[in-house]
Amino acid sequence: MDLKEIQNLIRFVAKSGASEVKLEMDDIKITIKTGSDEEKGATTFVQHMPAMATAPAVSAPVAQAAETAVPAVPTPAEDDNSKYITIKSPIIGTLYRKPAPDKPVFVEVGKTISEGDVLCVIEAMKLFNEIESEVSGTIVKILVDDSSPVEFDQPLFLVDPS
Known part of the structure; x- marks a missing residue:
């Protein structure tokens, strides 16, 4: 060369x-x-x-009024989600919930997972990276749609560890 x-x-x-x-x-x-x-x-x-x-910048007084009224509503939702473990994206890329278009999804809501189970695949620069679970539990919520872009540290799944 x-x-x-x-x-x-x-x-x-x-x-x-x-x-x-x-x-x-x-x-x-x-x-x-x-x-x-x-x-x-x-x-x-x-x-x-x-x-x-x-x-x-759009409307500072309205934002302050909304902040004082809103905390009562999200607090119970935050308490509900606080008992769950959030699995976040370790890389930037495109998330796929299936190993191939004609295959079934890796996990669904309600599925019990254990450490090392593959949850999804994230494509970054034409490389497909399997995202494995670091915890055991039950999938409570899937926060990202199939074939959608994800950022680093973006929440992907909520897992109930109990």
Whole structure:
């Protein structure tokens, strides 16, 4: 592999948006990293800030009035969900509840699961990652639809550990 091919590879990786690419051939090993973890976190934070800033800017007095009236309603719902364990997405990608389009879903509401059971698959950059349960219990609620995009740390399932 000559210098020109390496430069083209670097340009391609930078344009693709991948954060890290490793290439191993018989006589050469190349690792290309773009950006840093701090930059990724800042980008994610910046993406969330406009959505948060827009709501209070529209009508601040109404938002305060809604906040004082609303806490009585969500508190029981939060108490109901507090006894459940939330399984969150470990990566960004597209969630699939089935191993293949013609296969049945991995889990349904009411199914008992144990540690290590596959709950879903998340596709990230054409790689399918099986998401396994870290707890035992019963699926109470599925929070994400099939074939929908998910973010890092987004709640996917509620599990009753009892």
